[in-house]
Amino acid sequence: MKALSFAVLLFIFWILLSGHFTPLLLCLGVASVALTVFIATRMKVIDHESYPIHISLKLPAFFVYIMREIVKANIDVIKRILKSGGKTISPQLVEIPVPQKTDLGRVMYANSITLTPGTVSVELDEDKVMVHALTKEGADDLLSGDMAKAIPDEVANK
Amino acid sequence: MTIDILSWVFLVSGGLLGVIGGIGIHRFPDFYSRLHAAGTTDTLCAIFILLGLGLQAGLSLEAFKLFLIFVFLFFTSPTASHALANAAMHGGLKPKLDESNSEAKL
Amino acid sequence: MFVAATLAILITMGLALTRALMGPTVYDRIAAVNMFGTKTVLLIAVFAFLSERTDLLDIAIVYALINFIGVVAVLRLVEHGDFHSSGETVKKSTKVDSE
Numbered sequence: 054m055k056a057l058s059f060a061v062l063l064f065i066f067w068i069l070l071s072g073h074f075t076p077l078l079l080c081l082g083v084a085s086v087a088l089t090v091f092i093a094t095r096m097k098v099i100d101h102e103s104y105p106i107h108i109s110l111k112l113p114a115f116f117v118y119i120m121r122e123i124v125k126a127n128i129d130v131i132k133r134i135l136k137s138g139g140k141t142i143s144p145q146l147v148e149i150p151v152p153q154k155t156d157l158g159r160v161m162y163a164n165s166i167t168l169t170p171g172t173v174s175v176e177l178d179e180d181k182v183m184v185h186a187l188t189k190e191g192a193d194d195l196l197s198g199d200m201a202k203a204i205p206d207e208v209a210n211k
Numbered sequence: 212m213t214i215d216i217l218s219w220v221f222l223v224s225g226g227l228l229g230v231i232g233g234i235g236i237h238r239f240p241d242f243y244s245r246l247h248a249a250g251t252t253d254t255l256c257a258i259f260i261l262l263g264l265g266l267q268a269g270l271s272l273e274a275f276k277l278f279l280i281f282v283f284l285f286f287t288s289p290t291a292s293h294a295l296a297n298a299a300m301h302g303g304l305k306p307k308l309d310e311s312n313s314e315a316k317l
Numbered sequence: 318m319f320v321a322a323t324l325a326i327l328i329t330m331g332l333a334l335t336r337a338l339m340g341p342t343v344y345d346r347i348a349a350v351n352m353f354g355t356k357t358v359l360l361i362a363v364f365a366f367l368s369e370r371t372d373l374l375d376i377a378i379v380y381a382l383i384n385f386i387g388v389v390a391v392l393r394l395v396e397h398g399d400f401h402s403s404g405e406t407v408k409k410s411t412k413v414d415s416e
Contacts, residue, residue: 070375072272127255130247131228134235144244144308167289170250173243175296185296185306187247219318226325229356233332236352242344245336249352252329260322260359264366276374280362280381284355287385291351294389298396299344
């Protein structure tokens with residue numbers, strides 16, 4: 054079932070990338086998709102984690118949230134780059150608790166932290182992530198846990 | 212016409228953000244803070260420039276390809292930043308921390 | 318207008334390159350090269366529109382992926398000293414180094 058939807062997605066992807074519709078090229082595309090799906094199933098990489106279709110409904114809201122955060126953080130970092138005079142930054146190394154239960158949720162949280170400029174996740178553990186923050190305000194923002202609530206996290210229903 | 216102006220604004224501000232990030236990686240004092248400046252250019256600068264190009268492309272195959280570039284950058288740039296920070300931490304590079312601490316050390 | 322964006326990206330690439338040449342630590346250099354690569358992707362994309370050869374966008378896509386893999390590979394080389402060691406042997410070798 055998952056392999057089938059994976060194949061359909063791959064074929065749509067292939068058509069959008071190639072933009073050709075001659076029969077020969079379409080046949081070659083079908084063949085390459087079939088080969089890819091065959092190898093992927095043989096490697097057993099199409100599972101709940103690598104093919105997270107179950108959270109795709111929650112992604113648009115998360116996307117809007119992360120975009121707003123990226124813009125806000127960017128403006129802050131740019132101000133600090135351009136401000137003249139010494140003390141514009143106060144680098145911090147803090148540990149942030151990670152409430153997510155699944156590996157996917159944890160990785161998404163760590164990546165979101167890194168994606169917003171001003172904070173970089175340095176080390177990801179089971180229940181906490183070490184973060185290097187450019188400013189004290191950025192570290193405090195993360196400690197308040199607003200971002201953690203926005204990450205879609207669903208326990209794998211096996 | 213308005214689309215042209217809008218994409219002009221996006222392209223120019225994206226370019227400006229890139230240059231500011233480039234200045235940032237020279238002004239910040241240590242590796243970890245430079246990573247933040249590089250992150251600025253990786254995210255908003257790329258988003259703006261790709262948006263500006265996408266407005267020029269309209270609804271076409273080119274726009275989809277620009278979207279793909281955006282998605283790949285969106286996934287790979289934080290992973291690369293994290294890998295860099297992690298490798299630097301394991302390699303024993305100590306970050307210069309909070310200004311009060313570093314003053315005490317100096 | 319594409320010319321302005323191209324110039325800005327080229328200036329950024331120049332700044333990243335000077336940081337890569339100056340960088341006090343090897344990680345500074347890798348971060349600068351990573352940034353240089355990201356800007357190359359944007360430059361190819363802008364250039365595709367500047368020269369009206371939008372086929373170049375495919376190259377930009379491929380470059381975005383290759384750049385990431387390249388940075389991770391170089392990081393692995395710097396961290397472990399070789400490409401082929403697995404996690405466990407790495408721990409052993411670093412222990413030996415620290416002892």
